[in-house]
Amino acid sequence: MAVERDNMLIDWDVGITMDDGVVVRADVFRPVAEGKSPVLLTYGPYAKGLSFQKGYPSAWQNMIASHPDVAFGSTNKYQNWEVVDPEKWVPLGYVCVRVDSRGTGRSPGYVDHFSPRETRDFYQCIEWAGVQPWSNGNVGLNGISYYAINQWHVASLQPPHLKAMCIWEGAADWYRDMTHHGGILSTFWANWCDMQVKTVQYGLGERGPRSVVTGALVCGDETLSDAALARNRASFGDEIVAHPLDDDYHKARSPDWSKVTVPFLSAANWGGQGLHPRGNFEGFVRAASTQKWLECHGLEHWTHFYTDYGRELQRRFFDFHLKGEANGWDDQPKVQLQVRHVDKFVERHEADWPLPSTRWTRFHLDPRNQSLSLQPPPEGSEISFSADGDGLTFMSQPFSEETEITGPLAANLRISSSTEDADLFLVFRVFTADLREIIFLGAIDPHTPVAQGWLRASHRKLDEKLSRPYRPYHSHDEVQPLQPGIPVDLAVELWPTSIVVPKGYRIALSVRGKDYMWQASTGAKLSNFKNELLGCGPFLHDDPRDRPRRLFAGTTTLHLDREGCCNILLPVVQSR
Structure with missing residues (x-):
């Protein structure tokens, strides 16, 4: 049953049944007014019940101190790491859906990041959202990092209700962009799993945090032993070490560029060396989509996703592709750069990448x-x-x-x-x-x-x-x-x-x-x-x-x- 809060209707913990019977859980934020709306959906492991401020306090404080427009106009109660603030999107006529990926947050199951199983789950969540009574059938994907990386992957499956993607600093090639730079193993993913996924794995139950909004246990109502938790997740770092070449393991976790045909906005970060720029540029150049745009900026990789600059760019893109608004996006130059100087950024538009000049x-x-x-x-x-x-x-x-x-x-x-x-x-x-x-x-x-x-x-x-x-x-x-x-x-x-x-x-x-x-x-x-x-x-x-x-x-x-x-x-x- 939906509750009305802060000018939104909110459905907590909605179950979405996967083809193997596992039920993943989603929170749905939608307009109060009756009608059908386009959907912005994310699927990922960072726990929909964990607030940005509690889970990532240093990043949140640094961002709002330097960019007060991020916090302005919102109670910020529903802020989550690397996904949209529903208080800024629902009033614009969007439904925001946040899904806890299999085995994380309040979704049970086996954790296997970026695996074909996880990509199929993502596909099925998109198709579920596309046929709900509050949906106009147009589903868009929008999120940072993990919530961007897996967009490339699910787009390769071409879900029919997927109509547009904003890939904000999303690597793509599991081998070249992420796990093996030039063939050299990156230790990032093993450490990331320890710090950002094991801490919100489903089954932590009473040992995990509670939502500051609902009071519900962020990591499910079951409280499992450490041994049971370990059995329910892939040994992520060891699996990567076991695949030193670009074999089928890596290819199954990378996009097929010939099948990425949906319109997209690919947003990179000059300062993301090691993870965040390469896939965005490769995707823009190599994806089969005929409607694709590239943007590149600086600063921390979460900042401009939330600032007025980034949010307005995203809004124009989605209003055009998901609402059909004649807002001039079709005249948007294919490349928008925040060209980096030693002390500032200067916006410029270009026709292609690499730059024709x-x-x-x-x-x-x-x-x-x-x-x-x-x-x-x-x-x-x-x-x-x-x-x-x-x-x-x-x-x-x-x-x-x-x-x-x-x-x-x-x-x-x-x-x-x-x-x-x-x-x-x-x-x-x-x-x-x-x-x-x-x-x-x-x-x-x-x-x-x-x-x-x-x-x-x-x-x-x-x-x-x-x-x-x-x-x-x-x-x-x-x-x-x-x-x-x-x-x-x-x-x-x-x-x-x-x-x-x-x-x-x-x-x-x-x-x-x-x-x-x-x-x-x-x-x-x-x-x-x-x-x-x-x-x-x-x-x-x-x-x-x-x-x-x-x-x-x-x-x-x-x-x-x-x-x-x-x-x-x-x-x-x-x-x-």
């Missing part, structure tokens, strides 16, 4: 003084570094004029190793004239560099069909060991970025053997992550099972020659 420019690594130059070095040489150390940094001369670099980047390196493998961590950086590094408030870490890229040398094999000079695409389907001391050529993808480099500033490329670290200690932490934020956020590559010292603690040598085999390709954008 891009002037692809190679900067060569010169060993004589570890510089970046537009000309190859006059003679060949070699330069080595410890394969598990801070590596080498190659820096340009001060720029003679302001220069914009916006787009994907790629490095070409010739290397050898004293062992049969080597991991390369590439960092694209900007420095002031007096050699102070410029860092940025990133999606999660407040000390992020301009761009990053990764590659395990034994994963250097390219997919020739999908590779582009500016975005190499690695197959990750076999291991090709190095012969110690024998050089090989590597093409390394660095994730898309944007920076307007001021006159007098310098750019730099660091070639490292381990994760970037801005400084040894920052004191910066968030309540939902284990590690201190030192530059890479929680997206680290430090699992010794994946990086045994016998392979990755040797010596790496760069081989540079007058043909310019070692270089970085930059997307320099012509000034307007």
Whole structure:
């Protein structure tokens, strides 16, 4: 039975029965006035009964302190992590549906993130919402991160009632975007599961939190033992470790771009290196949809989803596609960028991605003084570094004029190793004239560099069909060991970025053997992550099972020659 609160009708804990009999639970927020409305739906693991303020206090306080428009106009009682505030959408004529994914919150079952089973559940929730008496049959998906990632996956199944998606910072490729950067294992997901999913698993019952709105147990009315809880979830980190190549496990958790045909708005974050930008750009370029738009912004990855800037953009998109309003969205340029400067963002519209005005420019690594130059070095040489150390940094001369670099980047390196493998961590950086590094408030870490890229040398094999000079695409389907001391050529993808480099500033490329670290200690932490934020956020590559010292603690040598085999390709954008 619906209750009327805060100018909404609310149905708590509505059961949706899956095809195998499991009943997942949803909260439904809808207009008081009778009639049929479009639906905004999310399906995910963060527990619909856990308030944003209680579950993620540091993120909430930081956001509303800097962006008071987020909290304005709402009681904020119904705020949840990374999903829409119904108090700002229901008055606009939308129904907001929040579903606890199988095994989390108040939905029983076995937890297996991004699995085909979970994607089928999501499909069935969309189709359920499309035929309810309060629905006009048009279902849209809108949410951040997890609630965005799984949109790509369910769109591949083409649910008939799915009419539009807003994928806000949603990675897509389970292997390349999320679990193995350049073939190197990311420890993020194992830690994430500990901090953000086990804490809200169904069956915690009385050991879990209660909803501050309803008083109901957030994690179900059953209270299970630790052993029973463990039996009801996949051993997530161990499963990822067990699949070091892009095999069927990863492909089943990644989209089929040829089947993503629904209209969508893909919103990326320049500062999301390690998770949040790549899939949004890949989706825009590769999805089969004929109606697709790209947006990219900065700041923390949850902030602009809730600000007036982001919410109004989402509203225009959904009003057009779910309500059929003639609001001019069909004239919206395909690409909207918040172009990043060292001290601000400037909005600009573009026709496509990569940007049509891009002037692809190679900067060569010169060993004589570890510089970046537009000309190859006059003679060949070699330069080595410890394969598990801070590596080498190659820096340009001060720029003679302001220069914009916006787009994907790629490095070409010739290397050898004293062992049969080597991991390369590439960092694209900007420095002031007096050699102070410029860092940025990133999606999660407040000390992020301009761009990053990764590659395990034994994963250097390219997919020739999908590779582009500016975005190499690695197959990750076999291991090709190095012969110690024998050089090989590597093409390394660095994730898309944007920076307007001021006159007098310098750019730099660091070639490292381990994760970037801005400084040894920052004191910066968030309540939902284990590690201190030192530059890479929680997206680290430090699992010794994946990086045994016998392979990755040797010596790496760069081989540079007058043909310019070692270089970085930059997307320099012509000034307007």
